[in-house]
Amino acid sequence: MSFELLGMIGGLALLDTLSPATLGVTVYLLISEKERVGSRLMIYLGTVAVFYFSVGVALMLGLDALLSAVSSIFQNRTVSWVTMIIGVGLFIASFYYPKNKKESDLPRPKSRTNTSMVAFGITTSLIEVGTAIPYFAAIGLMTTSNLAVYQWLPILAGYNFIMVLPPLILFVLHVLLGRLMQKPLERLRTKLAKNAGSAVSWIMCIVGLILVYNSVDNL
Template identity: 70%
Template sequence: MSTELLITVGGLALLDTLSPATLGVTVYLLLTEKERLSSRLMIYLATVAVFYFSVGAALMLGLDALLPAMTSLLENRTISWGLFILGALLFIASFYYPKNKKSSNMPRLRSKSMAAMIALGFTTSLVEVGMAFPYFAAIGLMTAHQLPLLQWLPLLAGYNFIMVLPPLVVFVLHSLLGRVMQRPLEKLQAYFAKHSGSAASWIMCIVGLILIFNTLDYL
């Protein structure tokens, strides 16, 4: 496994932390939940991590089986031009993506049970996974480098850990500082409500550039 691949995948994982969904739900729970907060939040974050890891592992195993065909496809100029155009469209669309939203799409919990936390984690993951461009780009890079199972499995697990690290950091700060975190959390929630589109535009822009630069050699 090359250092360049590790840096690129790590950078994509950090880029994925810009997605406001998981951190936004965490902030919402910290502001509204008083009882059994730790267990509920950990179940929610674990559900998100397991969901994304399962999707990633399934894709890695499926793409690995199709690798010979994929390799020849990527070397095809028509396919390369298609991916290049897709990257260019993502890059251009990122400048037109609505960057300000007056209202938040934050889910409101009708139930506060453990099952509700699992359902919330599954629902937010299911909604967000379709737009998880950095995650799919990282999986594509790992597949293209033909990493063996013992290499891509911990790399994928590390990626998912980085994805849920910001909510964990916020939770630790909330646990240590208590009421001191109330006002910063409220400001953070307001920021997500206003700028969630901005994060999505940055993700589209960077993933578009990655697709462009990784197909140039085959054009």
């Protein structure tokens, strides 16, 4: 396992921190909740992290079994060409993704019980997982690098921790600064709602470049 691979996966994890849904829910809870905000937020973020980690483990094991079953196919340049095509496709598509959308409502829980926060975490994860381009790219890189389980498992756990780190930082600042965080949080929520399309566009562009870079050497 090379430092270059770790660097690319770490970069993809940082891209995933731009998820407007997770940050949006966090900001909403910090602004609107007066009691037990910490426990509800931790339940929500824990649910999201466990969900993505479980999906990642399932994909890693499934892809690893698939590669083992058809290993002869992947001994040539097929995988590199497929990765290259996907990367170029994402890079081109990023320029056509609508960036200047009207302000849209970010997801917010309708109920505030602990059970509802778990359900809301699963629901938002199910909605977002289909567009988790950096996460799927990281899983693809780890799979094609033939990492052993003891290597990719902690990387996957670290990836998911990084993914929920910005909401945790916002919560710590909220606890430390109290009312001083109210206006910054409101401004952040407005920016997230207005610039969600732009964030997705940049994510597509950068992920595409990483995939192209990773595949060029094997062509």
